[in-house]
Amino acid sequence: MIYLKDITKVYEINKNNKVVALQNINLDIDEGELVVLRGASGSGKSTILSLIASLSKPTSGEVIVDEKRISKLPDSFASKYRQENIGFIFQKYNLIPTLSVTENILLPLIPLNPDEKVAKKKLDEVMARFDISHKASQLVKSLSGGEQQRVAIARANINNPKIIIADEPTANLDEKLSLNFIEILKQMKELGKTIVVATHDPLFFNLDFVDKEIKIHKGKLL
């Protein structure tokens, strides 16, 4: 389902300062798999996630998702691709703090201009599934870390995407909340979603429902 073919990514900080984030990466993820990318900070895990989500383009190589070369997509198509296929859970949640829980979760639906009833149905469904309904009207800045993450997960699922991407999802959570998140991941896998998690949290290692663990070091797969 997801193929990364000879991927190299170089960040040009300025003309004389270049950082090679990934070097000739080849990666193959099948539909419905849960893949954990392991590696220290700066190893290139997040860059792989960005490439899969089409948030950035590779310097060379190709990213193919569902037989489509998403690494070559122009902006409008890349947006549509993300809208339909990707649910991204960020390390720092990346919620808009001055919006309410409901408003944050609904954000991915806005460009689709959905019927109000359809939007409401989807909203109620994800809020119930991720146990955040009781906080619906609160501003997200007033929520705890765990609650904010549940909002981020609900937002990532509102469009019912095929692929869920999570970047260091437990970095800001205590052990109990981290275990809760792992349970949520398991549920999402059971729903048939393809999941890619980048983490260096040992709680994710050797989980029985994880299909692949891939180690990355200095931009190369080990």
Place this chain on the structure above:
Amino acid sequence: MIKDKINIYLVEYAINSILRQKYKSLFIVVVFTFLTFLLSSMFFITNSIKYELNSTRKALPQIIVQKQIGGKNYDIDINRVDKILNIAGVEDAISRVWGYYYFDNARVNFTLVGVNQFENQYKNSLQKIVDKTDFDKDENTPIMVVGKGVKKVLSQNYYKEYLNFIKPDGKLLKVSIDGIFDADTKLESNDMIVMSEDTLREIFDMPSDKATDIVVKVSNPKEVQTVALKIKQLYPDSRVITNDDLKVSYENIFDYKGGVFLALFIVSLFTFFMIVYDKASGLSGEQKKEIGILKAIGWSVDDVLKVKFYEGFIISFFAYINGVILSLIFVHILQAPLLRDIFVGYRGLKPAFELPFILDIQTLSLVFFLSVPIYISATIIPSWRVATLETDEVIR
């Protein structure tokens, strides 16, 4: 259909975004409203006054002949009237006796106009007064007909029925108020006093063979300039003023006065452009991140720019409408207190005329295009710059 064309959720998001920054948005709306208000008021006042002056000018003589030596005006010999009448194309020539009288009590100038009961008047408004009034009815006390403004000022200063004019030799001449007139244009007539020519000569101590100026009527309006040139050649010491010269002169007065107003306008414009510069120079880290998040969850550059367009449009159009409505109320209902004095009152006595309602679409469009698109562009351009960057880079 509309729902298909306009994504209401994007409009809601834009409104929400404005409300989230309520103090900043409020400040922009206030400055923007004030700017539009000033600009619209200036245009509304000048349009109204120009309309009023244009009406006045149309009532003025085609040619006025004055005697001028060394840049100073002198009384003109009445016998020049006959020679001017002999110029081809001249239909009529009438000498006028008029001048300004400074009323010390109220510190205002009145315009004194003398009429000859038995001659044709050079304009209809005077003819109407002469037809209604017998200026020689009382041999002992001369009479006068006054404009509404004059009547009001005199009443406020004891003189309800007459006025004692102070002659050049210091003696007093009592003139009774016989009536009040309301001429074709209030701007022109408000400070005017009409009396018999003999009475006025006495007040100004002007000999009977002299006049203030001569007005000339030309049969064919296209020949006005030619006749004016011939008069100038006939009397080189004369200053010949045509109706067109008066038009330019009036417009200059109001352009100059508009300049005073312009200074006020420039100050608010400066503030407006500070806001525009602030917006155009870039977005805050928080705003950039918000765009990055929206793009990461599936928004396109187009969606982001639509929201920014709605934000800019809602703020600027709301402020524009506010400014125009406020200026309409200010100019046409409240009669532009304070500002009106800048433009009117050139003879000291503030004319009590109402600013005629002139709603000029060109003016409204000009104000619109000077403000709204500039602000919208300043809102969209920096967002476009950020939205077209690689999303990953913006979020990081």
